[in-house]
Amino acid sequence: MSNDTLSRRNFLRTTGLGSAGLFLGLYLPDAARAMIMTEHEALAADVYTELTAWVLIEPTGKVTLMCHRAEMGQGVYHSIAQIIAEELEVDLASVDIKFAQGNEKKYGSQLTGGSSTIRGSYKNSLKLSASARVVLTMAAAARWAVPIAECYAESGHVIHKPTGKKFHFGELVVEAAKLKAPENIALKPRSAYKLIGKPLHRKDTPMKTNGSAIFGLDKRIPGMVFAAVERNPRLRGKIKSFDDSATRKIPGVTNVIKIAMGVYEMDREGVAVVATSTWAALQGKKALKIEWDDTGFEHVNSLEIFSKQRELLKTEEGRILTTQGDPNGVITQSKDLLDVVYETPYQSHCAMEPLNCIAHHRGDTVEIWGPVQAPNWIQDYISKKMGIAFEKVIVNMTFLGGGFGRKALTDYPHEALVISKAIGLPVQVVWTREDDATQGPFRPGISYRCQGVIDGNKNISAIKFRMAGQNNDHFRSGDNGKANRSTSEGWLKPYFESIKNISFADVTFKTPIPTIFWRSVYASTNGFAYESFVNELAHKSGKDPLEFRREHLKEERTQKLLDKVAEVSGWKNKGKGFGMAVTECFGTTVAQVVKVSKSKGGKLKIDQVWAVVDCGWYVNPDIIHAQVEGAIVMGLGAATIHEITFKDGLVEQHNFYDYKMPRITDIPPIEVHIMENNEDAGGIGEPGLPPFAPALTDAIFDLTGKRIRKLPFDMASI
Amino acid sequence: MISLNVNDQNFEIDADPDMPLLWAIRDLIGLTGTKFGCGVAQCGACVVHLNGEAVRSCVTKVSRAAGQNVLTIEGLSKNNDHPLQIAWNEENVPQCGYCHSGQIMSAAVLLREKPNPSDADIDMAMAGNICRCGTYPRIRKAIHMAAELSKKGGITK
Numbered sequence: 014m015s016n017d018t019l020s021r022r023n024f025l026r027t028t029g030l031g032s033a034g035l036f037l038g039l040y041l042p043d044a045a046r047a048m049i050m051t052e053h054e055a056l057a058a059d060v061y062t063e064l065t066a067w068v069l070i071e072p073t074g075k076v077t078l079m080c081h082r083a084e085m086g087q088g089v090y091h092s093i094a095q096i097i098a099e100e101l102e103v104d105l106a107s108v109d110i111k112f113a114q115g116n117e118k119k120y121g122s123q124l125t126g127g128s129s130t131i132r133g134s135y136k137n138s139l140k141l142s143a144s145a146r147v148v149l150t151m152a153a154a155a156r157w158a159v160p161i162a163e164c165y166a167e168s169g170h171v172i173h174k175p176t177g178k179k180f181h182f183g184e185l186v187v188e189a190a191k192l193k194a195p196e197n198i199a200l201k202p203r204s205a206y207k208l209i210g211k212p213l214h215r216k217d218t219p220m221k222t223n224g225s226a227i228f229g230l231d232k233r234i235p236g237m238v239f240a241a242v243e244r245n246p247r248l249r250g251k252i253k254s255f256d257d258s259a260t261r262k263i264p265g266v267t268n269v270i271k272i273a274m275g276v277y278e279m280d281r282e283g284v285a286v287v288a289t290s291t292w293a294a295l296q297g298k299k300a301l302k303i304e305w306d307d308t309g310f311e312h313v314n315s316l317e318i319f320s321k322q323r324e325l326l327k328t329e330e331g332r333i334l335t336t337q338g339d340p341n342g343v344i345t346q347s348k349d350l351l352d353v354v355y356e357t358p359y360q361s362h363c364a365m366e367p368l369n370c371i372a373h374h375r376g377d378t379v380e381i382w383g384p385v386q387a388p389n390w391i392q393d394y395i396s397k398k399m400g401i402a403f404e405k406v407i408v409n410m411t412f413l414g415g416g417f418g419r420k421a422l423t424d425y426p427h428e429a430l431v432i433s434k435a436i437g438l439p440v441q442v443v444w445t446r447e448d449d450a451t452q453g454p455f456r457p458g459i460s461y462r463c464q465g466v467i468d469g470n471k472n473i474s475a476i477k478f479r480m481a482g483q484n485n486d487h488f489r490s491g492d493n494g495k496a497n498r499s500t501s502e503g504w505l506k507p508y509f510e511s512i513k514n515i516s517f518a519d520v521t522f523k524t525p526i527p528t529i530f531w532r533s534v535y536a537s538t539n540g541f542a543y544e545s546f547v548n549e550l551a552h553k554s555g556k557d558p559l560e561f562r563r564e565h566l567k568e569e570r571t572q573k574l575l576d577k578v579a580e581v582s583g584w585k586n587k588g589k590g591f592g593m594a595v596t597e598c599f600g601t602t603v604a605q606v607v608k609v610s611k612s613k614g615g616k617l618k619i620d621q622v623w624a625v626v627d628c629g630w631y632v633n634p635d636i637i638h639a640q641v642e643g644a645i646v647m648g649l650g651a652a653t654i655h656e657i658t659f660k661d662g663l664v665e666q667h668n669f670y671d672y673k674m675p676r677i678t679d680i681p682p683i684e685v686h687i688m689e690n691n692e693d694a695g696g697i698g699e700p701g702l703p704p705f706a707p708a709l710t711d712a713i714f715d716l717t718g719k720r721i722r723k724l725p726f727d728m729a730s731i
Numbered sequence: 732m733i734s735l736n737v738n739d740q741n742f743e744i745d746a747d748p749d750m751p752l753l754w755a756i757r758d759l760i761g762l763t764g765t766k767f768g769c770g771v772a773q774c775g776a777c778v779v780h781l782n783g784e785a786v787r788s789c790v791t792k793v794s795r796a797a798g799q800n801v802l803t804i805e806g807l808s809k810n811n812d813h814p815l816q817i818a819w820n821e822e823n824v825p826q827c828g829y830c831h832s833g834q835i836m837s838a839a840v841l842l843r844e845k846p847n848p849s850d851a852d853i854d855m856a857m858a859g860n861i862c863r864c865g866t867y868p869r870i871r872k873a874i875h876m877a878a879e880l881s882k883k884g885g886i887t888k
Contacts, residue, residue, distance in 0.1 A: 086827030221828030222762015222816040224804035233765035292754040365829040446769040560851025646865025669773035677867040
């Protein structure tokens, strides 16, 4: 589209809501002009007025709400809209929702990670939406020449109460956008919410039951071709030579290109096969004969990785993240020290939708369509790596068939762009399941040395945690010489009040294996080690694990959580086979109780899981239930079924036959409860995962006396 | 050229006879509701009906489907109102949603064969479908609900 075409369009973006301009999503005139207008936006600008960055209103009254974050199952496509509709006063059923393009100036960070979408934006979102409603009301009042106080908004209309006259928002929006909203608009109290707090049906469900939801792999661009890439299986090797003669004979194969994609600091080499169909590209990839040069880096073995970690933990003190009192002094003097090591494996994300991305390199502008968690990171990376102006990197989000952290990396969009640049066409790069499972980056495998002392009152007097495992930040931003900032992630802050001597340290451990966050990040492994250790100390002191926590977690909010989990699980009158744990991450605390039993044949079985979630203010309780159920299932897989292992630098798992997943036959009944309070919102996509493994292993200990300190373990072997 | 009947519509496609039905449906016919998950019949994301039977389209050669009737998620009902689709919406089953075309197509054969499935029947029929988001408890609930719904309305597919 030419600039000329753009300039002819009557683009109605206005500054609007001027006094509220401090909020994200409201434009200052210069910023608005500087902002890139994409084809999609320019075309649409003919028909709508943008009242806030998230609210587009057409003259017909049709309202479209923008989703600026990635929808990967966690429900923000729906829940962002559920928040906006509440204060804007529109019917959720009648609004459309669209994914925003990458545009940090307009939406703030769009990185969908750290369970941050709702907790990071809901206050701003409520205020903005209320401001939008107020200017619409002001516009109506002005047109009727009546006092604003006589008007109110409901269901996408402004109504004049005394006469019943009404305008729909579309009739008001052009004027409203020119008005200035007053400051300090009163927001609804929670008791007045019509939508927030209700278990409404997700608006993306219908299109996920009839095949119409467009995931990355489903996206089609006119003239696009398909590509598959054979990448170095040892992740860091180089191409010595390759023979593509068999590949080129496959009908539909059009190009074979040596490429490199940026994975953090390195360029991963591979050979791309471009074809007219996905199948031809996949076959062409299979027919390649590549000789790799795998010299110059360590070929890792899992057994060595974990034995090295244990060795390091014997002597190394590591980098201290946080410390109080004198844990070393208490530990040195103790004659009855508990000193154990826990081990957690590497994991692949294995989202159901394998990685994929469409890219079109048009010279000075590039465009991407795909299942991506971090559009702004892609803009930043591509602009630096490929020398394209930041605002000329256009990123379009589709639905994600799962993400779990992996789809925040910029490698696969970069790779697609490298291929598109070489062939001059839009191309969809399709990863096979094997590519997805073996290429990483992975959740790092970690060993934890935990030392603790019980005092005369049978409480913890000292605790010393050291972890030896890869630091994801080292790949992202280099080694700054400090401890991994996530060394204590998952650990509840109130423990610091009751345990006088405590320290967390990170024993630096590096391998050539690239790692990245995996659902609940370090809490997913820390939680197992630290909460298992609290359970072990409870047993050592002869106390009930839940009562032991009551004594160590005195803060009122945590006490209430413990009361609730005790109540719903029937803890007081429990029999054998019960275990519990409680972790906090991303602003939300979750307590879980697991009940196990053995059948007459001696087979160990999980009978029930109870989860209690304290996430403060929340939008949709049903989405919370779903996220916690799903997190428990994912935690179950990581604790008892699958792990990624390395041998001679190669990943030993390939697909779901050797990287097995939990199936419907593996799932116990799960009961989820939400604490009701007026605290700030916490995250919900991740915090349900960490407490599961330590609760399960303590339930097994309670039933069998067997202590499990290494994940994953086979339930059938207990 | 290979003739296929997909969702009651005839298509003539120029495909390598060895091309999996999955890619023929997605790339040549343009119906993208059927998903690629593993390529080796492990996950069930690609399940379609071939003459009424659930098959893994990722390992079914398109030549095997020539001249026969294929039903994909897009053809399961006209208005997203198959009892399973209604139940999936009522129970808020999908999270990311990627596997659910395959889940629903597997469940549709189960319900036709066993209108009143027990939990064990559901285990048997659905164990081949992976959901990484862990929506299994809701899948189970929704199948039971769909069984109730179809007693009232009947299932056609």
